[in-house]
Amino acid sequence: MNRKLRKTLKEIYASEKPSEYPDFLKEIKKERDKKQFRFAAPVMALFLAAFLGLYGYCELLEARNHSAEPQEETLEHLKQATQQKQPIAFSPAESITTQMETVSETSTSNPALSAELSTTQTTVFTTTHTTIRMETTVPETAVTQIHLPNQTVTETVPEVFAEETETFLPETTAPPVPEVPAEITAIPETTAVLETTVTEETQESEWRCLDLSRVSDVEALQASYWELRRQEAMNWSMNSRVYEDSGRQADEMLSELTTLHRENGNPYYERYHSILVNGIAPDSHTRAYTELKDTFMNELLTDLENTISPDVFQAIQASQQDFQEKFDTFWEGDLQLSYEMGSLYTDYLEMELIQYRVLLLMNYFY
């Protein structure tokens, strides 16, 4: 409908002006807003308090973690600690060797003491896939002799190995297993226990690997594809040559995408393709066709929900929401420009957008 007709229509149907917005409605509105505020204020205050409480708790936890971090031990540090009779924190690698030294010194200087009292030190190495637990039995009160270049220090060390050390190593493809020193087998009081635990997270990480290995290229390609289609729509009523260029590029890219999905052996693709081909036929712009597409989309979503892990499905839903926002913006914005240029274009664009959505979903599935 052209501008002139619209103007005439407005003159016919909207020439009458209403009298001023009535005061009593204003009053009612004010009262209602006040009531809503009265209800909303305590709720907001409650949320704020909860947020602040949570934030404070997190800060406290973080501060504790910082204080519990293992510090690098040197010979000098060890000396100082033993003089002050304080418990010593070890890093995992050092704890094994240092511990062996201490026990062997004990057994040579005062063998009887090790049989009386003993304590167990546990060192835990944790990765995403594996937990390695090392337990060492040592005398609770041991005599440590440390040989320095110019002097010999002899001190009694209580509860030297009471503190448990935990270290989280970065995730790698093969779980790193720290080397057990050869001395460990030579000490009779020491036993080493290795445990390998397959956590539940392994399954999820496999899903993620599966997605990431295939999605990145396709996703980048589709982002470009979307941009081209957007440009195409914007150029519709401006410059026919530019429009043709962007349209051709987009068509080429779509063909590339199609090939990618076929190579991935996507079972939904063939069915969708047949719906699309039938839908493009000149006499097929009917409600039945729209319903067919909707049914297909619903079935696809149901299948996805029942088949894949909840994490991946949530990712799909998020992308679907993102798509819907783009779709809404596009439909109410750029499309209005091309709206009067012909019905075919709207139908064509609608199908392209649906196809984009399906391809986007399939990306996450394969």
Next chain:
Amino acid sequence: MKIESEYTRIFHYCLYWLHHKEDAEDMTQETFLRYLQHPEYESHARQYLYTIARNLCIDKLRKIPPDSLNEEITPEQNLGIPERVALKMAMDALPDEDREIIILRYVNGEKISLIAEMFGVSRFVMSKRIRQVTQKLKKSL
């Protein structure tokens, strides 16, 4: 949503239904009164305003004798503006629903999504329908 800004839209919508300024104003006020009693309508305010207005106008029309519904074109409008008359006649020839869609879309400037929701169809269907109606309108002109 600012209710003051919606007032004129709803008034024009009521006027389209009732063809009577005072009645349209009454119905507009009644629409807003009912809307303000239901804070839960806030999320889809405009859609609910239209729905309330339409229902109120339909109720009102049922009470008005059919003879008084014929809108007369004033001599001022008739003189010198033949296009307007032709358009008015073409609009009158449209089915009620089609005419309502045109008013909402081109007089009140509502989004296709909102009209589609009001009529319970998809945007795809609504946009096709609007195209068909405008083509029909152009042909009759």
